[in-house]
Amino acid sequence: MGRKRHSPEEIIGKLREAEVLIARGQTTPQAAKAIGVTEQTYYRWRREYGGMKVDQARRLKELERENQRLRRAVSDLTLDKMILSEAAKGKLLSPARRRLAIDHVREAVGVSERRACCVLRQHRSTQRKAPRGRDDEAALTADIVELASRYGRYGYRRIAALLRDAGWRVNLKRVERIWRTEGLKVPQRQPKRGRLWLADGSCIRLRPDRPNHVWSYDFVQDRTHEGRKLRMLTVIDEYTRECLALPVARQLKSDDVLATLADLFAERGPPEHIRSDNGSEFTATVVREWLGRLGVKTAFITPGSPWENGYNESFNGKLRDEFLDREIFYSLTEARILIEAWRVHYNTVRPHSALGYRPPAPEATAPASTGAPRLPSGSATLRLPSAVAQEASMV
Template sequence: MAQKKHRPEEIVAKLRQVDVLLSQGRPVAEGIRTIGVTAFTYYRWRKEFGGLKSDQVKRLKDLEKENERLRKAVSDLTLEKLILAEAGSGKLLSPARRRRCIDHAMTKFGVSQRLACRVLGQHRSTQRKQPMGRADEAALTADIVEFATQYGRYGYRRITALLHAAGWAVNVKRVERIWRREGLKVPQRQPKKGRLWLNDGSCVRLRPEHPNHVWSYDFVEDRTHNGRKFRMLNVIDEFTRECIAIRIDRRLRSTDVIDVLSDLFILRGVPGHVRSDNGPEFVAKAVRDWIAAVGAKTAFIEPGSPWENGYCESFNAKLRDELLDGEIFYSLAEAKTVIESWRQHYNTRRPHSSLGYKPPAPAAIVPPSNMAVKPTMH
């Protein structure tokens, strides 16, 4: 038969009973026999509960429970701190990231899903929900990665415009979500300069108001694989953002500027103003006299202030960032072919942010090949 388990109150009552018998002169052995336990159990009870009364036992029991609760609270707080430390210092903004973090915490610390969700702020129904991707998710992701690989300097907004042109009916937020999930990003550029001179030739004072109102042109330099330098003369229409022509040669002088402008004036008409910097090719008397003779006006920016020719400088930056920095030209002929192909892409396909992510000239007139790529003269 199993021995009865005594409650603390019953033990204290039996010990008090033995104390009464001992006060009457009875031997200890007789008192132990009256309470029906062994001498070993009696002395163990005295060691644990000797001298206590019933109300004191109850208070001791409450203190033990409180102590156990505090120990458990401290243990839980320590465990929660470890879970939060394992989650990292950053914010877990998306449910997917919280879901992965909770699974990791459950595996590492052996805690329940309820505790991990409470510590990391995830609803349990959200944790249990299995995300169902769309049927076209894989195809859309592949196209986004392909466009990002092909156009390494485009952000997700411009990639969205390319997707729309390719027939995708997709929201820019969905593209951004996939963009971030795949770890795609555009490296940071140099910070913008805030200084601006407001002279008559500045793009702030003289703003384009219609096509063929203001043209701007500037030089860009690069080198072929053998280290030899070549120059590019870029001409753009500031209103439409269209690159009208890119003349490429080892050397370009004021006569070459007149040659390019004369071809463009014949093909497109004479613009109202022609903006440029103060380089010797642009301020040469022959160039200024020739432009004035055909009915156009020159607009020169302040010396050392390229930001006043902002439209052309912006185009030059895109040309270098999206093409020149990523290409190796083994000959001048190869450079002419590749750069002209990029110019056609820039005019007809590349989304432009200031034009509502539309290309500058989807139906641009392609200039004659003898003007776009001039044979090299030595």
């Protein structure tokens, strides 16, 4: 049977009883034996509780318990601070990153898994569950990296659209996750490079509401490697966003504009309106009279207001950002071939955000609509339209 533990109230009562016995002539050992303790215990009790009242002893015990609780709290806070300082820098937003941080903390600080999970806010079942990726994760990652390498100015949304067109069944979130995991991003600027020779608001007054309703055209300039000027005429259908023509020459005058429009009118029919700035090639009398005889109305923007020709200015920006700023042309013939290949790619392959990430004029219907089986995996970058592949092989 274990030794009985006395409460502070019982100890103070026994001390008072011993004091009475000693006052009546008994010795200290006799008084200690009378209260049922040894002489050493009596002296220890008198040292701790001598002269105290019952309420004072009770208060002392409460203060001791409070002191222990505060010590434990300070110890816990110090340990939590050590865990947080030892964890990975920055925010732990994903379970995978928390899992790595918890393993590191347990090894460095020596705390339990329960404590580390509690401090870093990770459920223990999540910590113990081993992540298991999909079987096609490696193939999809390889396709995303290859597409990002080929189309350096495309973000993950356009890459996801290209993957779906190639046969992948992926949503945008999965592509974004792999995109961020691989550290991919669209750089702000890219230097011009030489080809390796491997096959590889519109104007508020008038808005288009159907194909062939409003066309717009403008000029874009660049230079070949030796510094000679290149001039391009960009003609687009504002409703479908399709680039109708992109002729390239050293000089383009009003006669060249008429020749390009004549070929397009013969192939597609004249539009109802054609929008342009106030350049001399567009405001020339011969151009306006010729368009008037064909029933095409001209819509000139306000001088110094390029935002009124927003559709064409947006296309010119994409042409320069995605292609011209990344290519070095060594001859006029090379420029014509490569620019025409890019125009075909823009119309038939490149996903357009304003069209639900579909190209303006796809060459063929998607496999899902034709009933053909969709490929679960494979290299998406190799399944290019025949026209683009043919142009690529020419250079």
